[in-house]
Amino acid sequence: MGRSSRRWLFPLIGLAAAVFFLLARPVGDVAAHANLSRAEPAPNSELPESPERIVLWFSEGIEPDLADIRVLNARGDSVDHDDVTTQGNPVESVSVSLPDLDNGTYTVSWANVSTVDGHRVRGSFLFSVGEAISGEVELPSQPTFSNPQEPYLRWLVLLGSLSVAGGLVLELAVWRVALSVIGGGVSFITVKRRVWWLYLAGILVLGVSSLGQLLSQSGSTFDVSWIDALGEPVCDTLETDWGRSWLWRAGFFLVLSAALITRYVRRNGRSERPDGGNAVKADYAAYAALGASLLLLAPITFVSHAGATPDLAFPAQLSNYLHLLGAALWGGGLIHLGLAVLPALRGVEAGYRREFLAEAIPRFSVVAIVGAALLAVSGLFSAWAQVTTIPSLGVPYGITLIVKTAIIIPLLVLAAINHRWIRHRLARDDNASRWLTRTVIGEVVIALFVLLLAGVMTSMEPARQVAAREGRGLPNGFVGDTISENVVIDIAVEPAKTGRNQVRISLTDRNGTPLTDATDVRVRLSFLEEDLGELPVPLENVGNGVWVLNDAVIALVGVWQIEADITRLSGFDARAAFRFEVLAGAGSNSGAIRPDKDLGRVLLGVEIALIGVVLLAVGVPLGGWYERRGVMFMAPGTAAGAIGAGLIVWVQFFAPVSVYLQTNPFVPDGDSLAKGKVAYEAVCSVCHGEGGKGDGAGSVSLYPPPANLPVHVPLHTQGELFEIIRIGVAGTAMGPVSGLTDDEIWHLINYVRTLEAPGLQ
Incomplete structure (x- = not known):
């Protein structure tokens, strides 16, 4: 050298x-300025009885020793136990315990310091116990500069x-x-x-x-x-x-x-x-x-x-x-x-x-x-x-x-x-x-x-x-429509924010005439970013083809999926599914x-590759690989191009995904269910049977017997189901399923999840 x-x-x-x-x-999962994401109780809520604690969640990690919550009565006196505690690593939630509060309106005042940019953020909101709120406050806007x-x-x-x-x-x-x-x-x-x-x-x-x-x-x-x-x-x-x-x-x-x-x-x-x-x-x-x-x-x-x-x-x-x-x-x-x-x-x-x-x-x-x-x-x-x-x-x-x-x-x-x-x-x-x-x-x-x-x-x-936070470009509620079995299904979720929501389903034929022959309408709400479980919930028939579910509680901000199963007297049952974004019901939507994480990693790869291209373009006129000045740019340019291209390929094809949290990329609509049914009949029905109960013709000599899918499928996340189908289950006759692409497996999962649905068993 x-x-x-x-x-x-x-x-x-x-x-x-x-x-x-x-x-x-x-x-950690941070967002620059630790703003309020949600609170329990929610801002401006009216409670029938006193809460045990005030819990606040913020949009990023905060310094635990500099977090503060105070609960004040109408006279400005502090009524909390002054025992602020923090949770998470990094800390993203703070709570304080309360005594049994008298009826009245209370103010929650909070402050924190971000672990990222060091900015101090303050805010407050109201809630009431046993009566209507005597006033209402909006969360204060944050100053442009700290x-x-x-x-x-x-x-x-x-x-x-x-x-x-x-x-x-x-x-x-x-x-x-x-x-x-x-x-x-x-x-x-x-x-x-x-x-x-x-x-x-x-x-x-x-x-x-x-x-x-x-x-x-x-x-x-x-x-x-x-x-x-x-x-x-x-x-x-x-x-x-x-x-x-x-x-x-x-x-x-x-x-x-x-x-x-x-x-x-x-x-x-x-x-x-x-x-x-x-x-x-x-x-x-x-x-x-x-x-x-x-x-x-x-x-x-x-x-x-x-x-x-x-x-x-x-x-x-x-x-x-x-x-x-x-x-x-x-x-x-x-x-x-x-x-x-x-x-x-x-x-x-x-x-x-x-x-x-x-x-x-x-x-x-x-x-x-x-x-x-x-x-x-x-x-x-x-x-x-x-x-x-x-x-x-x-x-x-x-x-x-x-x-x-x-x-x-x-x-x-x-x-x-x-x-x-x-x-x-x-x-x-x-x-x-x-x-x-x-x-x-x-x-x-x-x-x-x-x-x-x-x-x-x-x-x-x-x-x-x-x-x-200002709602720019964000939806106000969710509305979707589709056609299944010649039934036009309109679904509305309002306000599509955390807290209590109304789900409204309207059924008509293709001419817009209300359908009144539905005997049962149920929906399943599932959070796609974490497995919270799901249960079919019946809706109330309010007449004229309209079914309503009031007080449907949506607890978390993120992407949710709603599936509707419609049972009809004619036997031509219908089904619809949609995905929608849920925002914070009160407080901050920061x-x-x-x-998007995957898009961001791809863009980083593109960025590094473009830098490599620029370095190569600079190095060629300087002599390329044949001159020392050229090599000073050609070598890092080649390395950057290779790293960028490799990162793009890795993200697209090899990036690890948590099996437990894998999300089905396909909404379980009619097209997906039809493809899933074809896959099920081709590779699954011989053992699991037509209805998935484990009573197929090929199940007689198997030990242990094939699983009853309407019972077992709800016990697993969709990511786990994907891995079970792809690699099989040790100690059973359920081996790896060959001949199905990843997309076909996801369609198959959508189909087997309907085997427990009312009217589809």
Whole structure:
């Protein structure tokens, strides 16, 4: 391994360690800002008797020591037992016990601190005992920012960290290499001095803003001023998840600062050649500083929205890290190019200046193209993860994202002008260098504003959460219709929220005439995200072909399935099935809009593969596999392409799924049941019999005898049934069923589940 290769080990180790931190950091099902998801009793509920406890569930993990619930009577006196307890790991529910309350209206006041972004959230709601509520409150809207300083502090943290990291890349991969190529004429020490002052400014900005974040976070968490936060509040904050991420950042900051100071003290970056040129020595401290700066970006990612993306925390965090890396390569490099390197060339003789720029700018273009590509592909993933739906663009986060994207357009235009027009004239036209300086300064100004908007966005609640809470794009109740056995079945579930619901089924013929020959109508409600069991529930005939079930209790937010069985005098029984989304009946619906887990993993694979394509596209003009510069891009590009493609294939075909929680991808409608019946008659009926009772012709000599399906099927989840059919049951004649595809097995499961249904046995 050559000396140059050994130097680059430091930043490579930094990158690898950053990814390791992202992988090693434990994550739960979180959502950025711990808002109220549901409560027992529900907000604004009227209870006949006093509850034993108040239980609150939140949309993400919260700090257990900073959670609080108070129950107040109409006079404002606390009436709870002051014994707040927490459940879960991470903690997502909090409860407090109550005495036997007198009749009256009570207020539940709660507060928490998120384990992800450290934001403190408060709220309250009413409930009554033995009488109507004397007033009604809406859950208070959360402020746009947890404190007014947060966007600016986040902006300064981004500015300091990205400028230092980008400046180190620019130095080690661009201008120092250009100086060593062209020889004398451009003073290395002149450029280095200006760059050093910019490093110092970046370190000061990062250090001061990080301390400001700690004081601001402590003050916001404990409702004290920054001055009063010094001492115990700061110590307590450092014991939270947010505080531990801050400590990691502080540690990497100290390593970065030490490496830069070592460089300054030793001054080993320059030695004079006899011809007056510039011979750049191995500067291991610079590469160590670059590695530390890359590591420092990981703790920033920990407390971002990415760390609170439900079911996709690691993919979102990795994408966010790549986004920061791209911003450092392009934006951080621009800052150093525009504020340090180009100003240092003003006193240099025109010929040497043109020679230097002709060598340096093409190298920076390569770095900037890679950075812009990282920003683009990772930005698309992040936007999808935090916005998810088109209506979510109408909330403050979404609007800011649109503005940020629009402002990037002139930045791209200026970059294209530099790359396509100015860059090619630098070697022969001195005016080109002046235009380069102007356009780069313009890019720097726009980049600073884009970073400010990034600080604003990362201080806001994600768009999908706000949109979900406001009901943007969410259904109000569920309505579905289908035709079975020439019966038009209309099903309505209102309000399709947790709590009590009404199920209404209307039966007509194809001409719209009400059908009155139904003797029994039953529904089964099943939660698809967890096995809660299911029982057929009869509906009441209210006449004119309408059947109603009042007070159907739906307990959980998520996807539910409703199946209706209609028994008729004519014998032509009908059946219908639908799936629908259930929202929180009261409180917060912050988790109602969630990015799809499998789609997210596929998109991550696409993102990594696209990055690989960009690296390959950059490497080919640089010589491909035949030149050292080309190999520096071809090797990681090939690896990224392979990893991305492999991830896509793995998710599509090999990703493990919990057998217990597997969900049948097919609704048990008429088409699915018909296919399932064909499969049953082909492979099952010979042993289990026509009705599934284990009395088929082939069952006579079997021991143990075949299972009675109407009895045994309800005892298993659909995922377990799938595995039983696919691999069989040890110790019985039930072996693996061959000749059926996975889809046919799922249709078969839908069919055998009807064997216990009234009228279908």
